[in-house]
Amino acid sequence: ELKVEQxxxxxxxxxxxxYTIYCNYSTTSDRLYWYRQDPGKSLESLFxxxxxxxxxxxxxxxxxxxxxxxxxxxxxxxxxxxxxxxxFCAVEGGGADGLxxxxxxxxxxxx
Amino acid sequence: NAGVTQTPKFQVxxxxxxxxxxxxxxxNHEYMSWYRQDPGMGLRLIHYSVGAGITxxxxxxxxxxxxxxxxxxxxxxxxxxxxxxxxxYFCASRNRGVxxxxxxxxxxxxxx
Numbered sequence: 001e002l003k004v005e006q007x008x009x010x011x012x013x014x015x016x017x018x019y020t021i022y023c024n025y026s027t028t029s030d031r032l033y034w035y036r037q038d039p040g041k042s043l044e045s046l047f048x049x050x051x052x053x054x055x056x057x058x059x060x061x062x063x064x065x066x067x068x069x070x071x072x073x074x075x076x077x078x079x080x081x082x083x084x085x086x087x088f089c090a091v092e093g094g095g096a097d098g099l100x101x102x103x104x105x106x107x108x109x110x111x
Numbered sequence: 112n113a114g115v116t117q118t119p120k121f122q123v124x125x126x127x128x129x130x131x132x133x134x135x136x137x138x139n140h141e142y143m144s145w146y147r148q149d150p151g152m153g154l155r156l157i158h159y160s161v162g163a164g165i166t167x168x169x170x171x172x173x174x175x176x177x178x179x180x181x182x183x184x185x186x187x188x189x190x191x192x193x194x195x196x197x198x199x200y201f202c203a204s205r206n207r208g209v210x211x212x213x214x215x216x217x218x219x220x221x222x223x
Binding site: 004009031033041042043044045048050088090098099100101102103104 | 144146151152154155156159169201210211212213215216217
């Protein structure tokens with residue numbers, strides 16, 4: 001059974017600081033996704049990581065994938081309030097043709 | 112562009128009632144799926160379809176039925192609603208070989 005674990009599950013940080021969210025998964029997969037969800041809203045795709053060593057950046061967010069370690073990271077640089085949201089990682093696999101999601105990281109960025 | 116459209120946005124049911132959550136996409140996507148989102152649980156796959164006439168179970172299929180008679184539509188049926196089915200439901204679609212999954216806006220369902 002594919003398991004996806006995110007940590008931390010809750011993060012409160014100050015504007016201007018850097019931090020990293022971690023996503024570990026239990027079985028081999030070459031596709032990892034990061035999504036953002038604002039309160040009461042749907043999920044917005046941030047990154048799709050398709051191979052070992054993949055790195056993608058969009059603004060203050062950078063995601064990377066290490067398939068050998070079964071680990072992805074989402075790094076936030078110089079956080080701003082607008083990045084406050086819940087961030088999910090999701091991995092393809094697990095026996096069904098769908099995504100297995102982590103529980104999400106609830107990120108609050110305070111001025 | 113409509114994308115993935117879910118209806119209704121909100122629904123309250125009594126235990127034992129039945130209903131259908133509607134999902135339609137206008138992107139000609141082969142793959143469609145239903146997830147439920149519960150607090151602290153992330154999203155869990157209920158059912159999915161890789162094309163018209165083909166459906167399969169996900170992680171939490173019990174209490175739900177689906178069908179895929181057309182490429183565009185993928186309704187989710189609750190035959191006899193239970194309080195444990197109180198959740199937010201998301202429909203999502205994509206093309207095979209194209210990685211990005213497009214999500215609908217969600218249906219908030221309460222079963223009393």
